[in-house]
Structure formats: structure tokens, C-alpha cells
Amino acid sequence: MAEGPDALVRIGSGAGFAGDRRDAAVPVVEMLRALDGPRYLIFETLAERTLALCQLARRQDPERGYSPALEGFLAPVLERCLASGIRIVGNFGAANPVAGARRIAAMARALGRAPRIAVVDGADLAGRLDPEGFAAREVGGRLLAGHPMPVSADAYLGARPIADALDAGADIVVTGRVADPALALGPLMHAFGWRDDDWDLLAAGTLAGHLLECGSQVSGGYFADPGIKDVPGLDEVGFPVAEIAADGSFVIGKPPGTGGRIDRFTVTEQILYEIHDPAAYLTPDVVLDVTGVRVAEVGVDRVRVSGARGRPRPETLKATVCVEAGHLAEAEISYAGPGAAGRARLAADVVLARLARRAPGLAVRVDAIGIASLFNDTAGAALAAAFPESRAEDVRLRFSAQSTDTAALGLLLDEVEALYCAGPAGGAGVRRHLTPRLASASCLVERDLVTPAMSLLGPEAAP
Known part of the structure; x- marks a missing residue:
């Protein structure tokens, strides 16, 4: 002391x-x-x-x-x-x-x-509750309802x-x-x-x-x-x-x-x-x-x-519960020089039109980085409003979608890459990624479900 x-x-x-x-x-x-x-x-x-x-x-x-x-x-x-x-x-x-x-x-x-x-x-709550038990304790949402056993569940x-x-x-x-x-x-x-x-x-x-x-x-x-x-x-x-x-x-x-x-x-x-x-x-x-x-x-x-x-x-402990949430597809392409904003807008329209036919259930977000991205919305209203006013000569488009349908996500990535030759002019620098996604929810769990333990490292770690 x-x-x-x-x-x-x-x-x-x-x-x-x-x-x-x-x-x-x-x-x-x-x-x-x-x-x-x-x-x-x-x-x-x-x-x-x-x-x-x-x-x-x-x-x-x-x-x-x-x-x-x-x-x-x-x-x-x-x-x-x-x-x-x-x-x-x-x-x-x-x-x-x-x-x-x-x-x-x-x-x-x-x-x-x-x-x-x-x-x-x-802290690990594995085996302490079934999926329905976690869902019943979720705070302010319905993410866990209907999900199988979570990837992780840890109390603080x-x-x-x-x-x-x-x-x-x-x-x-x-x-x-x-x-x-x-x-x-x-x-x-x-x-x-x-x-x-x-x-x-x-x-x-x-x-x-x-x-x-x-x-x-x-x-x-x-x-x-x-x-x-x-x-x-x-x-x-x-x-x-x-x-x-x-x-x-x-x-x-x-x-x-x-x-x-x-x-x-x-x-x-x-x-x-x-x-x-x-x-x-x-x-x-x-x-x-x-x-x-x-x-x-x-x-x-x-x-x-x-x-x-x-x-x-508090009488309860917060726990973070993570579940699998499909994959995130991201693809980017750049347009530069005179008319870049117009060509970028056309590229977005082309990709969205083709995906509406080929993967009609996929919700795709398009951002123009530096024009409408952080303040854009999923429906693209901010992007649509920004393009007519933009005189930008350097536009980086980002397409993204999250889904459990990896085939539909693959179509999105392919369509963006196809812009190289399918037009509009001057598209360059395509990068594409498909990554697993996790989603998290907060739960409040009873303290008696959690058993904190302290131990000194055993002899197996001794020099």
C-alpha cells in the first residue's frame, strides 16, 4: 500500500x-x-x-x-x-x-x-446463455433476435x-x-x-x-x-x-x-x-x-x-455480444480532369442501373470522397444534390454494400472494375475488397452469470 x-x-x-x-x-x-x-x-x-x-x-x-x-x-x-x-x-x-x-x-x-x-x-459468457437469452437482454435494439449463437459475448x-x-x-x-x-x-x-x-x-x-x-x-x-x-x-x-x-x-x-x-x-x-x-x-x-x-x-x-x-x-453488468453479419464489399475508382464530376456521376448511374437488374435486392451506397461521403446517406440523396454543384476535377467514387449474399457482392465488385473499359472515360485506380463483417449489440446481464477470476501464471510458463 x-x-x-x-x-x-x-x-x-x-x-x-x-x-x-x-x-x-x-x-x-x-x-x-x-x-x-x-x-x-x-x-x-x-x-x-x-x-x-x-x-x-x-x-x-x-x-x-x-x-x-x-x-x-x-x-x-x-x-x-x-x-x-x-x-x-x-x-x-x-x-x-x-x-x-x-x-x-x-x-x-x-x-x-x-x-x-x-x-x-x-468475462466470456459462452455457455452462460442461449441465443434467446442474449436476445432477451439486448438493450435498445433487435439485432440478436433470430441469430444463432454469437461469435463472442463478453461482460465488462x-x-x-x-x-x-x-x-x-x-x-x-x-x-x-x-x-x-x-x-x-x-x-x-x-x-x-x-x-x-x-x-x-x-x-x-x-x-x-x-x-x-x-x-x-x-x-x-x-x-x-x-x-x-x-x-x-x-x-x-x-x-x-x-x-x-x-x-x-x-x-x-x-x-x-x-x-x-x-x-x-x-x-x-x-x-x-x-x-x-x-x-x-x-x-x-x-x-x-x-x-x-x-x-x-x-x-x-x-x-x-x-x-x-x-x-x-449497478445491479447488472454490460456485455458486448457480436454476431456474424455477412460480408462488406467495397470498390473504388477515380476520375480526374475537366468534367470529372460528371463522369463520376455517370459511372455511379451505370453501376446502380446494372445492379438493379442483376442483383435487385442489394442495397448499394455510393460516396464521392470529398464531395459527399461522411455527410452522405445510404439512399444517396446528399450525393445526388452535390454532383450538379460540383466543379471538382478529382473525384474518388466509393461503392459499398453489406450482405450475406456473397454472389451479389461479387457482382458489385465486378461492375466497378468493368468501368475501366465500359466507360465513362478516364476511370482509374480501382481497388476492391470483400471482408467478413461482425455486428455488435449491448446487453445487460445479471452479475451472477459472471464469475471473475484471478490467477497467477502457472509453472508451465516458468523459465
């Missing part, structure tokens, strides 16, 4: 998602190495689709299913953390935390290290098993699906001895985790909007480090010499990120109320946050 009423626990963010920068944690670790007291490095690498893909990988190979980002994130910092007593907590385990832990153990052995590694498991676990792992002496904690803020709350519960019903403290730790979980978003990444919200040095943006006190108040900062900015504006924006109700942010550990939170700048790139309040945790 942290010593004394003035002790600080420091937690740095190493990643905010699986595609984050692989070198971002290095300055964070260097900053933590220069400090005393309990220090942790957390990695958040799981989105809903990422976890479903990991479940598919585990089906093909029982030794896979952990995050494919694991090695890239840990390789630059593992030795430095182990040598300096910086403990690592990450949801690298995805659909197979045990296999992820074994991979980390092998990486450590190659460095001549033998850390104590803990596994947090139990809380922070307690992470704290238990650290209590047991783990140097590294590998989890599967846990609530993102729990990656930071678990170390705080361990370090300060916070109880499971210390609602205000759990709320404060959850808020700290919420600000850390998305990496450089809080230090200006997602905040940046040139001329309106300027952020310097995004090419080397610093990832956040939180200094948390025993009363739950904390300061958010970043490593010296890194880019980005941390001030009351970036912090306030990130506090509200993905929170549907500021008075009731639901997590497995606590219901967080941020309406009374105080944000104050206490130095350059240093912001103090206090005043979080908490209420008892």
Missing part, C-alpha cells in the same frame, strides 16, 4: 487503443522511473470489434486470441518497467488472457527476467480482480474484457486499500481512469482543431500521467518535453467524452457523478481534478 496521507500513486497511460503509437509509452516510462512511490503503466487495447476478432482467432488456434498489439506495445518498455519496479496492467489478454500472459512471460525470459504475471479472466468486469492480482504480488496483470477505467482503479484500490463500497473514492479512481484510458486524447489529440483549438507538437504528443492522492484527488500531466497540451479545456472535454449522463456514468464498480467535479490548472500541463461523487454500482 501507499505510505502516509501525503503519498501519491502515479499511473501512466501507454495506449488508448490497439492501433495507438507503439513508442508512446517510452517517455511515460522515463518519467515514472524518475519518481518514487507506487507506479503503474496501463494499456487499453480492446474495442468491441477487436475482442470479437480475437475470439475468432482463438477458434482457429487455442494459443492465439490475445491482442495482436501486445508485443509491439511491450517490447520498447518491458525491460525498463521490470528493472524499475513499474507494474504493468493491460487488457492485452482479449479473448485469451492466459495465452497473452504466456507470451509476455516468453518476452520477459528473453530479457533474462521472470516477473510474476497474473491473469484476470471470467470491474477493478476488484485487478486489485487482488496486485495484492498477490503481480508485476504484470493481463486482463480480458474489463471496463476501461478499471485498469487504473484496480491499482488504486490495491495501493490505498479502498473498499468495494467506498463510493466516492471509487468514483474518483474511475474518473482518473476515464481520463487516462484514451491515451493522448486528454493531452490534445482528439481536442485539436487548428485555428479554434490549437495543439502544438502533435507529432510527438505526450501521453498522460496521473498523480493520485489517497483522498481521490489527482493531477493530470504529461512527460516533460513532449508535445500536446493539458489544461482545463482538454481535461473538461475528455471528462465528458462518451458519458451519456454526467450525473450517472455507469461502470461495474460505481455510478460516477461528475457534475460537481472541479478542474483547476496548477502548472504548465498540470491540471488538478477533484470532487467526483459515487453511488452504489
Whole structure:
């Protein structure tokens, strides 16, 4: 545990998602190495689709299913953390935390290290409900009705098993699906001895985790909007480090010499990120109320946050359920030079007319990138309105459709490629893809359907 009423626990963010920068944690670790007291490095690498893909990988190979980002994130910092007593907590385990832990153990052995590694498991709901049971618990939709057994179904676990792992002496904690803020709350519960019903403290730790979980978003990444919200040095943006006190108040900062900015504006924006109700942010550990939170700048790139309040945790847990959703067909072609917009419009009309005859049930979307794409709609109304006004001389058309009928999707791809010679003039740069699709739904499941488990890695992973 942290010593004394003035002790600080420091937690740095190493990643905010699986595609984050692989070198971002290095300055964070260097900053933590220069400090005393309990220090942790957390990695958040799981989105809903990422976890479903990991479940598919585990089906093909029982030794896979952990995050494919694991090695890239840990390789630059593992030795430095182990040598300096910086403990690592990450949801690298995805659909197979045990296999992820074994991979980390092998990486450590190659460095001549033998850390104590803990596994947090139990999020997988496979076998706990039948398809009708999942469908009955779906929130706000009917995606799961009539579907066979899902590809994956994972509940969001809380922070307690992470704290238990650290209590047991783990140097590294590998989890599967846990609530993102729990990656930071678990170390705080361990370090300060916070109880499971210390609602205000759990709320404060959850808020700290919420600000850390998305990496450089809080230090200006997602905040940046040139001329309106300027952020310097995004090419080397610093990832956040939180200094948390025993009363739950904390300061958010970043490593010296890194880019980005941390001030009351970036912090306030990130506090509200993905929170549907500021008075009731639901997590497995606590219901967080941020309406009374105080944000104050206490130095350059240093912001103090206090005043979080908490209420008892929800009676149910959120679960993400993924089902197979056919395939997505995408094909693109470019038109350039005088009359490009008109030729692109003709190309779209040709493809749509032919598919209306050859695959009449296929719903095809057409976007003109840079003219009408993000603000287009599936029916193409925005595209139709934009073309007559466009004088663009560089148009990239994108055709897409999603279906379980792969033959119809193949027709779409073929028709776009046929534009090379079938006209209109000047079509070039066709690219085509057919990829499996997953769809996800949220469910609320009873807590007694979920059995969180913590274990230390067994002797089979020992050097």
C-alpha cells in the first residue's frame, strides 16, 4: 500500500487503443522511473470489434486470441518497467488472457527476467446463455433476435480482480474484457486499500481512469482543431500521467518535453467524452457523478481534478455480444480532369442501373470522397444534390454494400472494375475488397452469470 496521507500513486497511460503509437509509452516510462512511490503503466487495447476478432482467432488456434498489439506495445518498455519496479496492467489478454500472459512471460525470459504475471479472466459468457437469452437482454435494439449463437459475448468486469492480482504480488496483470477505467482503479484500490463500497473514492479512481484510458486524447489529440483549438507538437504528443492522492484527488500531466497540451479545456472535454449522463456514468464498480467535479490548472500541463461523487454500482453488468453479419464489399475508382464530376456521376448511374437488374435486392451506397461521403446517406440523396454543384476535377467514387449474399457482392465488385473499359472515360485506380463483417449489440446481464477470476501464471510458463 501507499505510505502516509501525503503519498501519491502515479499511473501512466501507454495506449488508448490497439492501433495507438507503439513508442508512446517510452517517455511515460522515463518519467515514472524518475519518481518514487507506487507506479503503474496501463494499456487499453480492446474495442468491441477487436475482442470479437480475437475470439475468432482463438477458434482457429487455442494459443492465439490475445491482442495482436501486445508485443509491439511491450517490447520498447518491458525491460525498463521490470528493472524499475513499474507494474504493468493491460487488457492485452482479449479473448485469451492466459495465452497473452504466456507470451509476455516468453518476452520477459528473453530479457533474462521472470516477473510474476497474473491473469484476470471470467468475462466470456459462452455457455452462460442461449441465443434467446442474449436476445432477451439486448438493450435498445433487435439485432440478436433470430441469430444463432454469437461469435463472442463478453461482460465488462470491474477493478476488484485487478486489485487482488496486485495484492498477490503481480508485476504484470493481463486482463480480458474489463471496463476501461478499471485498469487504473484496480491499482488504486490495491495501493490505498479502498473498499468495494467506498463510493466516492471509487468514483474518483474511475474518473482518473476515464481520463487516462484514451491515451493522448486528454493531452490534445482528439481536442485539436487548428485555428479554434490549437495543439502544438502533435507529432510527438505526450501521453498522460496521473498523480493520485489517497483522498481521490489527482493531477493530470504529461512527460516533460513532449508535445500536446493539458489544461482545463482538454481535461473538461475528455471528462465528458462518451458519458451519456454526467450525473450517472455507469461502470461495474460505481455510478460516477461528475457534475460537481472541479478542474483547476496548477502548472504548465498540470491540471488538478477533484470532487467526483459515487453511488452504489449497478445491479447488472454490460456485455458486448457480436454476431456474424455477412460480408462488406467495397470498390473504388477515380476520375480526374475537366468534367470529372460528371463522369463520376455517370459511372455511379451505370453501376446502380446494372445492379438493379442483376442483383435487385442489394442495397448499394455510393460516396464521392470529398464531395459527399461522411455527410452522405445510404439512399444517396446528399450525393445526388452535390454532383450538379460540383466543379471538382478529382473525384474518388466509393461503392459499398453489406450482405450475406456473397454472389451479389461479387457482382458489385465486378461492375466497378468493368468501368475501366465500359466507360465513362478516364476511370482509374480501382481497388476492391470483400471482408467478413461482425455486428455488435449491448446487453445487460445479471452479475451472477459472471464469475471473475484471478490467477497467477502457472509453472508451465516458468523459465
